[in-house]
Amino acid sequence: MSTPWLVLVESNTTGTGRQFCAAARARGLRPIVLASDPSRYPYLDEDGYDRRVLDTADAAAVLQACHRLGDVAGVTSSSEYFIATAAEVATKLGLPSPDAPAVARCRHKDQQRIVLAGAGVPVAGFRLAREPAQAVAAGLGYPVVVKPSMGSGSVGVQLCPDRAAVERHATALLDAPVNERAQAVPRLVLVEQYVTGPEFSVETFDDRVVAVVAKHLGPEPHFVEHGHDVPATVPPGVATALGDTALAAIRALGLGWGAAHTELRLSAGGPVVIEVNPRLAGGMIPALLRLALGVDLVDAVVGRAAGRAVDVRPRPLAHASIRFAVADTPGVVADRTGLDAARATPSVTAAEFTVPVGADLAITHSFRDRFGYAIAAGEDPSTTADRARRAAAELHVVTR
Template sequence: MSDRPVVLAVAAADMEAEAYRGYCLESVAAAYDIVLITSEEPSWEVPFIRDCVVVPDPTDQAALSAAGRALADRYDLAGVFTWTEWYLVPVARLARQLGLPTTAPEVMQACRNKGTARSLFARHGVPSAASLSVRTRQEAQAAAERIGYPIVLKPAAHAASIGVIRVDTPEQLPAAYEFAAGAAVLGTESTSVLVEEYLDGPEVSVECVTYQGETTVIAVTRKTVSTPPYFEELAHSVDASDPLLGVVAPAARAAIGALGITDGVSHVEMRLVDGRPRLVEVNGRIAGDMIGHLVRLATGIDLPRAAADIACDRAPDLTPTRCSAAAIHLIYPETSGTLTALHFDGPRPPWLKRISFQRSVGDRLLLPPEGDMFSARIGFLITTGASADDARRRGQEALGALTLDVAPHNRADQDTGADSVV
């Protein structure tokens, strides 16, 4: 029998899980025995876990709680946590039911509902965006006139930029509202649409760790997003010595404090408007898109391990052991279509840390507005360097050795099936 502490992880089992969250499970398994609740029979997770209970829908609180109690009967659980956005509130409730450490479920609900978060930011003086919650196109039109164009429409309780769209004129609003509302109906904390002021400036995220009410700012992630009207994230980079850290840290701490987060890892998104931070949202979990892995490559700080430590009421080790940079380039086609060729023919220098494909030849790829990041993304590659510029440059070099062909769906308008990468 192992004498290591046992932590319960609740995690999604979709097709992206291994590629984008496998590093989290591997990291935590180095220090803890993991028992897992997930929605499908485990496969790639098996080497990292001690036990598993399958719950087809972990957002079903009764089913999740029953599974959690069953595992608590088998093991002396030290903590429970999740890195899956949709499970934040149910897992916080489960932790409370089991008497385990957690940020309050009500706080997690505020993180999940962007409208509630905006209200809390305003109440606590955290710089954010003007925002109004609406339920009809007519309400959206009135809100847009009040705020002033350009505006952003977004679901109040979704994630991954799904359903988020910029609107520059009143003529664009009807179709844009339908796009946002179509995604909003899938929200579990709210089905409303937000009409918001467009924050014009570069987008960054701030990766933070909070333990017993004290927040440590770990790293800043610089982002590359798609051209309007959509907000697909195309690339991220983390530099341990980024001068923006001092600029964004106070706003990140203020946002976490305004929401009432007491414990856990947070991914705080903001834009720099005229050089000053304006809050977009706070995600109460480790960032997606391998950002936590970039943080470790650049700083040596292990965010998944920190999340598990905090869930078990242990002080996390946040001591930097590296000072470098890392970048991820997310691979999309330039047009929707069928993937006809995909292979990497280049060398594998030490700075090319990972290449991962989630799509195969023959798969259909759908960009917005017909699809989203889950239906369009092909994969990613990760590079390192002495600086973020160096890591990004190497990423472009690696992309040059990638063969990616897409046959557009509307062949009548296309002369060739060849497509380039973004």
């Protein structure tokens, strides 16, 4: 009897992509990654995973590849950019899947905002713009956040303090016909009121809040995530309000099957939804959930996609934090130092470089500027966070 396939449409370039394949193997499934360029994912060769090369932007091509494989137990993706395609294909194959139109709608931030606002879920004031002049005339005051209508990992998201900055950034976004994955994107940007206050994410599975996560961002005008803490050290009432707001957003969008990652700001008036992502969190947050709460959401996503039983009940164990090493100088990576020192830091459970020697570091003011990370776990949240920060600060790359 053949081992059923677990089909992964593309992958995260770091972290959880590799873990999805490992989780599938652990469940007795045969993982295979469908990719337009498998060389993006060195772990495929390192760990000996199957792959097929095809145009993954074409759902029909993905569906045909699945038909050729035969015994497919599930189709999913660890990548924000391909989760809608995976849902569409799984639905057509009669396999477990979230609501495919809801996932596709959620991927378009303009449609997401309209649905949430119409349902009374708190979101920032926003306007849609197809031309720079429309962005400038948004009438939301300053500063405002200007972002692409489709994207991930803070790519293209920028705080603009005045009219000139809005015009410059909106022009740059509108002049880009494709995203960083070479996918065609609509000529549309969002202009949003800037919501002040600390930022959090709420990790959910189905209709259950698994964790409230504290987010640490780099300096403005960009919004690069420099770290996360699990669980967020907030009063119980605040955690409940954040979780309830995230669940209201998920319900309004027609989600609530499997994992979702909702980002919020805690404003003076309460939680405000920044965006809902219809997939598992990135940024190594799943690793923190395993350490702090004993919940393996990577395994849960794989299991749910394959129609297997899952358990996402939190079992508090510790506090866990991650801090990223972020590049500030572009160039080709010639050397990497400090890994042993990072790993020797007390309470550190993992430290890694995420870019190899020879990689080209281009400063994009997004998640792609991160070149390494350190994770710590312990009983005291502030000590744990500090040790993750200290360990990440040991990591350095030399560029040429």
